[in-house]
Amino acid sequence: MDVLQLRYLVAVVDAGSLSRAAEVLRISQPALSQRMNQLERELGVQLLDRGPRGVRPTRAGTDFYRDAHRLVRQFDELAASAAAEHPVRGLVAVGLPSGAAVHLAAPLFGWAREHVPGVRLELFESMSGYVDELFDHGRTDLAIRYVDPLDPAARAVAAGTGRAGEALLYDEELLLVGDPPEPTRDPDRVTLAELAAIPVVAPGTRSSLRQQLERAMRREERTLRVVADVESLSTMLRIARSGGACAVVPASTAADSAADGLAVRRTDPALRRTAVLRTAATTSAPHDAVAAVRSGVTTLTRELARSGRWPGIELREDPS
Amino acid sequence: MDVLQLRYLVAVVDAGSLSRAAEVLRISQPALSQRMNQLERELGVQLLDRGPRGVRPTRAGTDFYRDAHRLVRQFDELAASAAAEHPVRGLVAVGLPSGAAVHLAAPLFGWAREHVPGVRLELFESMSGYVDELFDHGRTDLAIRYVDPLDPAARAVAAGTGRAGEALLYDEELLLVGDPPEPTRDPDRVTLAELAAIPVVAPGTRSSLRQQLERAMRREERTLRVVADVESLSTMLRIARSGGACAVVPASTAADSAADGLAVRRTDPALRRTAVLRTAATTSAPHDAVAAVRSGVTTLTRELARSGRWPGIELREDPS
DNA sequence: ACCGCGGCATAACCCCTGCTTATCGACAGG
DNA sequence: CCTGTCGATAAGCAGGGGTTATGCCGCGGT
Numbered sequence: 001m002d003v004l005q006l007r008y009l010v011a012v013v014d015a016g017s018l019s020r021a022a023e024v025l026r027i028s029q030p031a032l033s034q035r036m037n038q039l040e041r042e043l044g045v046q047l048l049d050r051g052p053r054g055v056r057p058t059r060a061g062t063d064f065y066r067d068a069h070r071l072v073r074q075f076d077e078l079a080a081s082a083a084a085e086h087p088v089r090g091l092v093a094v095g096l097p098s099g100a101a102v103h104l105a106a107p108l109f110g111w112a113r114e115h116v117p118g119v120r121l122e123l124f125e126s127m128s129g130y131v132d133e134l135f136d137h138g139r140t141d142l143a144i145r146y147v148d149p150l151d152p153a154a155r156a157v158a159a160g161t162g163r164a165g166e167a168l169l170y171d172e173e174l175l176l177v178g179d180p181p182e183p184t185r186d187p188d189r190v191t192l193a194e195l196a197a198i199p200v201v202a203p204g205t206r207s208s209l210r211q212q213l214e215r216a217m218r219r220e221e222r223t224l225r226v227v228a229d230v231e232s233l234s235t236m237l238r239i240a241r242s243g244g245a246c247a248v249v250p251a252s253t254a255a256d257s258a259a260d261g262l263a264v265r266r267t268d269p270a271l272r273r274t275a276v277l278r279t280a281a282t283t284s285a286p287h288d289a290v291a292a293v294r295s296g297v298t299t300l301t302r303e304l305a306r307s308g309r310w311p312g313i314e315l316r317e318d319p320s
Numbered sequence: 321m322d323v324l325q326l327r328y329l330v331a332v333v334d335a336g337s338l339s340r341a342a343e344v345l346r347i348s349q350p351a352l353s354q355r356m357n358q359l360e361r362e363l364g365v366q367l368l369d370r371g372p373r374g375v376r377p378t379r380a381g382t383d384f385y386r387d388a389h390r391l392v393r394q395f396d397e398l399a400a401s402a403a404a405e406h407p408v409r410g411l412v413a414v415g416l417p418s419g420a421a422v423h424l425a426a427p428l429f430g431w432a433r434e435h436v437p438g439v440r441l442e443l444f445e446s447m448s449g450y451v452d453e454l455f456d457h458g459r460t461d462l463a464i465r466y467v468d469p470l471d472p473a474a475r476a477v478a479a480g481t482g483r484a485g486e487a488l489l490y491d492e493e494l495l496l497v498g499d500p501p502e503p504t505r506d507p508d509r510v511t512l513a514e515l516a517a518i519p520v521v522a523p524g525t526r527s528s529l530r531q532q533l534e535r536a537m538r539r540e541e542r543t544l545r546v547v548a549d550v551e552s553l554s555t556m557l558r559i560a561r562s563g564g565a566c567a568v569v570p571a572s573t574a575a576d577s578a579a580d581g582l583a584v585r586r587t588d589p590a591l592r593r594t595a596v597l598r599t600a601a602t603t604s605a606p607h608d609a610v611a612a613v614r615s616g617v618t619t620l621t622r623e624l625a626r627s628g629r630w631p632g633i634e635l636r637e638d639p640s
Numbered sequence: 641a642c643c644g645c646g647g648c649a650t651a652a653c654c655c656c657t658g659c660t661t662a663t664c665g666a667c668a669g670g
Numbered sequence: 671c672c673t674g675t676c677g678a679t680a681a682g683c684a685g686g687g688g689t690t691a692t693g694c695c696g697c698g699g700t
Contacts, residue, residue, distance in 0.1 A: 372696045
């Protein structure tokens with residue numbers, strides 16, 4: 001028997017139905033069904049009456065519910081009080097480039113409120129170039145940085161052999177969205193040669209995405225045909241949707257807009273980038289607070305990616 | 321956080337050392353070390369001071385210990401009271417052939433005392449033929465039966481397609497122990513032709529082992545040269561050890577005696593048997609008590625086999 | 641002073657458990 | 671009678687908690 005089973009039972013009795021309780025608990029109905037059956041089997045007592053309109057606790061179930069409820073509460077109190085023993089406090093500055101901020105910012109604040117209420121977060125969301133700059137000037141304690149796997153200088157980091165303070169987070173591909181004036185030979189792929197002929201809207205030159213794009217084109221002795229420099233990914237998408245130009249955006253952004261009926265093409269050769277979480281070596285923020293937030297970022301990234309709430313990215317394992 | 325971690329912490333503080341606590345908890349020291357580190361990480365508090373002579377709780381650890389101790393106790397009380405709600409009681413008769421009884425009898429009594437204190441066990445340990453007979457006459461509620469995988473009638477059971485009430489437990493091989501008068505061509509294998517020339521001691525004709533042996537020999541148009549009919553496996557081994565004759569015994573028995581320097585040979589073709597757990601369809605014992613003991617037998621068999629305390633057997637999966 | 645040893649941490653691996661999706665059976669209501 | 675809702679079952683996958691093997695450190699014995 002496990003405290004989790006007690007939580008589940010409490011939820012079931014409260015909800016009056018396995019299905020609804022499963023929803024509340026954010027797990028599937030069969031999982032809950034199994035767990036409840038297991039609990040009853042372990043105890044050797046029937047706790048629930050399964051009716052066609054839901055479940056109701058039996059006599060034994062009601063008694064058990066009371067105790068379980070109380071125990072779960074005490075359990076949580078213990079955890080809370082232990083955590084309160086040595087509160088993590090401080091002001092942690094985090095730099096997030098737009099693509100990451102879209103998916104990470106809100107969950108990160110939520111996570112912080114829940115897990116480290118004593119920590120105040122200061123979020124700098126802007127184009128990756130500025131984010132890097134802020135970090136290099138010691139203005140942020142943590143920052144996500146994009147790295148081109150082809151860039152030799154960044155190779156070490158992407159390979160996981162970089163210096164401490166840089167942990168791999170995820171990879172993602174850069175995709176072309178919108179319909180080009182001429183159809184591409186492969187409807188799912190656009191070569192860089194073809195790309196050179198397509199009018200695109202791109203972020204400013206301080207963005208790592210822009211730089212990576214330009215570098216890739218230069219490598220093929222082509223140039224990018226930029227018809228508009230814009231600041232935000234959403235603006236890029238809006239323009240692409242209007243048909244005025246195509247846009248090259250990270251896969252996670254493209255995944256959101258694919259549902260809108262926008263055509264999406266991979267590039268050939270594929271352009272990818274690696275997201276790295278940097279931790280400042282010297283910082284004014286309390287060490288433990290920074291560490292906590294860092295682990296929050298990696299944990300959240302994993303959770304979001306796995307649960308499908310951050311589509312288009314591929315996790316890179318690098319526990320640190 | 322989990323109640324198990326709380327139990328572990330309590331044990332650690334009580335023992336004053338991870339190693340010793342691990343021993344008490346019957347887990348390995350690294351496992352405990354990991355769990356404690358995880359607990360501290362989750363709580364964000366250091367609970368233990370690691371010294372070279374063991375560990376001592378920190379200030380926070382001491383407080384935490386008290387609460388954890390209390391919670392664990394309440395937790396167990398809840399489980400106990402819920403189980404007491406609907407106590408399993410009754411008299412369950414179990415038939416075990418000698419080979420199985422050697423390894424299973426004592427653990428089974430221990431398990432029953434712990435998990436179903438209201439159940440009284442009646443154990444019939446004897447040669448497999450009698451065990452079968454007792455079961456067929458309704459004198460036992462559960463019984464282990466040996467099945468020859470080559471016997472067509474038993475084929476269905478061994479294949480897992482038998483009727484309900486018969487669950488696969490394990491397979492084991494029959495081995496020749498002791499040194500035959502003439503060395504065999506293959507020192508690790510004895511053909512049935514060679515076996516016919518070897519004086520062996522065998523259990524009585526009511527034993528399934530004996531019957532299986534005779535059947536196998538007859539199939540090759542040979543006869544077994546039995547120089548002594550004995551009742552117990554241990555007597556057979558004693559005679560084999562004295563050098564008077566060889567003995568054919570199940571692998572689990574042979575494994576015990578291999579350490580005594582007795583030569584062990586597989587037969588060629590290999591003789592194997594399958595152990596099946598039978599459950600009486602109609603019985604006077606309470607249904608739930610029988611079910612509990614049945615699950616105890618399967619669980620124990622698995623545990624013993626996996627932990628190496630029942631060597632020589634190969635588990636068959638057949639959850640039921 | 642050295643070496644040995646008790647004790648905790650780390651690494652690499654494995655299996656079991658608990659979750660998932662997919663599907664079914666059963667009962668109530670239109 | 672059909673349909674929608676709820677719970678149970680099946681089969682597959684992932685992660686956590688366990689294992690063994692090994693490393694590192696500080697103490698004590700001779």
